[in-house]
Amino acid sequence: MTTALAAPAATPGRAKSLPGGRILLGAAVPLLILGLWWLVTGPLNLFTPTQLPAPQRVLDAGLGLLEDGALYAHVGISVQRVLFGFLLGAITGLLLGSLLGLSRLADGLLHPTVGAFRAVPSLAWVPLILLWVGIGEDGKVLLIAIGAFFPVFTSVHSALRHVDPHLVEAGRAFGYHGTRLLTTVQLPAVVPPVFSGLRLALAQSWLFLVAAELLASSEGLGFLLIESQNNGRVDRLLLAIVLLAILGKTTDALLGIIERKALKTWA
Amino acid sequence: MTSAPAVDRRQYAAASTQSVVPPESVAAESLSVTFNDVGRAFDGRTVLRNVSLTVTPGEVVAILGSSGCGKSTLLRAVGGLDEGFTGDIVIGDSPVTRYDERTAVGFQEPRLLPWRSIRKNVELGLPRDLSKSEGQSRVDELLELVGLAERAHLRPREISGGMAQRASLARALARQPGVLLLDEPFGALDALTRLKMQDLLLDVHAKTGTTVLLVTHDVNEALQLADRILLLGGRGTATAEGATVKSLVSVPGIRPRDRAATDLAQLRSELYAGLGVSSR
Ligand SMILES: Nc1ncnc2c1ncn2[C@@H]1O[C@H](COP(=O)(O)OP(=O)(O)O)[C@@H](O)[C@H]1O
Numbered sequence: 001m002t003t004a005l006a007a008p009a010a011t012p013g014r015a016k017s018l019p020g021g022r023i024l025l026g027a028a029v030p031l032l033i034l035g036l037w038w039l040v041t042g043p044l045n046l047f048t049p050t051q052l053p054a055p056q057r058v059l060d061a062g063l064g065l066l067e068d069g070a071l072y073a074h075v076g077i078s079v080q081r082v083l084f085g086f087l088l089g090a091i092t093g094l095l096l097g098s099l100l101g102l103s104r105l106a107d108g109l110l111h112p113t114v115g116a117f118r119a120v121p122s123l124a125w126v127p128l129i130l131l132w133v134g135i136g137e138d139g140k141v142l143l144i145a146i147g148a149f150f151p152v153f154t155s156v157h158s159a160l161r162h163v164d165p166h167l168v169e170a171g172r173a174f175g176y177h178g179t180r181l182l183t184t185v186q187l188p189a190v191v192p193p194v195f196s197g198l199r200l201a202l203a204q205s206w207l208f209l210v211a212a213e214l215l216a217s218s219e220g221l222g223f224l225l226i227e228s229q230n231n232g233r234v235d236r237l238l239l240a241i242v243l244l245a246i247l248g249k250t251t252d253a254l255l256g257i258i259e260r261k262a263l264k265t266w267a
Numbered sequence: 268m269t270s271a272p273a274v275d276r277r278q279y280a281a282a283s284t285q286s287v288v289p290p291e292s293v294a295a296e297s298l299s300v301t302f303n304d305v306g307r308a309f310d311g312r313t314v315l316r317n318v319s320l321t322v323t324p325g326e327v328v329a330i331l332g333s334s335g336c337g338k339s340t341l342l343r344a345v346g347g348l349d350e351g352f353t354g355d356i357v358i359g360d361s362p363v364t365r366y367d368e369r370t371a372v373g374f375q376e377p378r379l380l381p382w383r384s385i386r387k388n389v390e391l392g393l394p395r396d397l398s399k400s401e402g403q404s405r406v407d408e409l410l411e412l413v414g415l416a417e418r419a420h421l422r423p424r425e426i427s428g429g430m431a432q433r434a435s436l437a438r439a440l441a442r443q444p445g446v447l448l449l450d451e452p453f454g455a456l457d458a459l460t461r462l463k464m465q466d467l468l469l470d471v472h473a474k475t476g477t478t479v480l481l482v483t484h485d486v487n488e489a490l491q492l493a494d495r496i497l498l499l500g501g502r503g504t505a506t507a508e509g510a511t512v513k514s515l516v517s518v519p520g521i522r523p524r525d526r527a528a529t530d531l532a533q534l535r536s537e538l539y540a541g542l543g544v545s546s547r
C-alpha cells in the first residue's frame with residue numbers, strides 16, 4: 001500500500017531531476033538507425049555509393065555545399081517560403097474560422113462553400129495556380145498558404161462552436177457580450193485546440209513547400225532534391241531529407257514553446 | 268500577474284479572521300420579486316404554469332421541488348437568462364430585463380473560467396461602472412468573506428469543489444445584486460462542506476441583506492435557510508400539465524436555526540409528503 005502510493009509521487013520527481021533523460025530516450029532510435037546505416041554502408045558494404053552513400057559522404061556533401069554558400073541559399077529560401085505561406089494561411093484561417101465560428105449567419109452563408117473547397121485535395125489547385133499566378137514566389141507561397149489554411153480554419157471553427165455553453169452563459173449573465181465576451185470567454189477557451197491546428201498547419205506547410213519546389217524552382221530544399229536525383233547525387237538527396245527533418249522538427253519545437261507559454265496563461 | 272501582491276493578501280487574512288462588521292461595499296439594496304401568473308412551455312410541453320407570489324425585499328425564499336419540475340426554469344426567468352416565459356416577473360418596480368443587472372446567479376456548477384485565477388474570476392462579477400480601486404477593494408472583501416483570500420491566486424482546478432462554489436458565490440455578490448439567485452449551489456458538495464456553505468450563506472445574508480431565491484431539492488436545507496418555502500409540483504404525481512405553486516409556507520423560528528429543532532418536524536414531514544416521499 002505504502003509503496004503503491006509512493007511510486008507515482010516518485011516518478012515525476014525522478015523525471016525532473018533528470019531533464020536530459022527524455023531527450024536521451026528519444027535519441028536512441030535515431031542513433032540506432034545512424035549506426036545501422038554506417039554498418040551496412042561501411043564495414044558490411046552491402047550497398048554501392050549510388051544506392052546508399054555512407055553517412056560520412058552525406059556529411060561531406062553538406063560541408064561542400066556549405067562552403068560554396070549554396071546550402072544557406074537553399075535553406076534560407078525554403079524557410080522563408082514556409083514562414084510566409086504558413087503566416088498567410090494561418091492568419092486567414094484564424095480570421096475566417098473566427099467569423100464562421102461566432103456568427104450563425106456567416107456560418108450558414110459560407111460554411112458549405114468552405115466545406116466544398118476543403119473537399120478538394122489541396123494539391124489539385126496546383127495546375128490552376130500555375131495558370132493564374134505562375135509558380136514563382138507568389139505561387140509557391142499561395143500553395144503553402146492553402147495547405148496551412150484548412151487545419152487552422154477547421155480547428156478555430158469547431159473549437160468556437162464547442163466552447164462550453166455554460167461558461168458563455170455565465171459570461172452573459174455577468175453582463176459580457178459582443179467583443180468583451182469574445183475576448184473574455186470565447187477566445188481564451190479555444191487557445192488549446194487552436195494550437196493543435198497551428199502545429200498541424202506548420203507540418204502541412206513543409207509538405208506543400210516540397211511539393212511546390214519539386215514542381216518548379218531554381219533553389220530551395222525541394223530543388224536540391226530534384227536536382228540531386230537528376231545528377232545521381234544520392235548523398236545530397238539524403239542531405240536534403242535530413243535537413244527537412246531537422247527544420248520541420250525545429251520549427252515545430254519553436255511553435256511548441258509558444259504553445260506552452262500560451263497554455264500556461266490560458267489553460 | 269495578480270495585481271495584489273502576496274503580502275497584501277496575507278495581511279488581509281490576518282486582519283479579519285472574525286469580521287463582524289458588515290463590509291460597506293458588500294451591502295446591497297435588496298429588491299422585491301413579484302411573479303404574476305408565470306408559466307413556461309418548451310415546444311408545446313408545459314413545464315410551469317400559474318406561478319404567482321411576491322418575495323419581499325431581504326427575504327430568503329427556498330424553491331423546493333422534485334427533479335425536473337421547473338425550479339431552474341423559474342430561477343432563470345428571474346435572472347433574465349430565459350425570455351420564453353408567459354406572465355410577468357417584476358423586480359423592484361420594473362419588469363425583469365435580459366440578463367438583468369439587478370440579479371446575480373450562482374449556478375449549480377461553479378462555472379469559473381479555468382484559465383483565470385480565483386481573484387480574476389470574482390472580478391468578472393463586478394459592475395462595469397465601478398472604478399478600478401473600488402472594484403479591487405470589493406473583491407478583497409468578498410474573498411475575505413468567503414474565506415478564499417489566501418487562495419485567490421490559484422486556478423479553479425487547483426481548489427476543491429467547495430472552494431469553487433464559494434468563489435462562484437463571491438462572483439455573484441460582486442455585483443451587489445438586489446436579488447441573489449442560487450440554483451442548487453451546494454448540490455454537488457459533500458455533506459459536511461454543504462453544512463458549512465449553508466452557514467456561510469446565512470452569514471452573507473446577514474451582512475448584505477439581499478433578497479435570496481434559493482433552489483434546492485433538500486428539505487433540510489430549505490428549512491435551515493429560508494424565511495419561506497415555495498413547494499413546486501404538479502397535481503398529485505401527474506406533472507403533465509406542468510408544475511405550479513403547491514404550497515408556500517413560512518418557516519417558524521429565527522435563523523440560525525437549530526438543525527435538530529423538533530418544532531420543524533411537522534413541517535418537514537409535510538414537505539416530504541408534498542415531494543411524494545414518505546418521511547418515515
Ligand atoms: N431549454 C430547454 N428546452 C427544452 N426543455 C427544457 C429546457 N430547459 C428545461 N427544459 C425542461 O423543463 C423541465 C424542467 O427543467 P428544470 O427547470 O431544469 O428542472 P429542475 O426543477 O430540475 O431545475 C425539464 O423537463 C427539462 O427537460
Ligand SMILES: [Mg+2]
Pocket residue numbers: 338339340450
Ligand atoms: Mg435544476
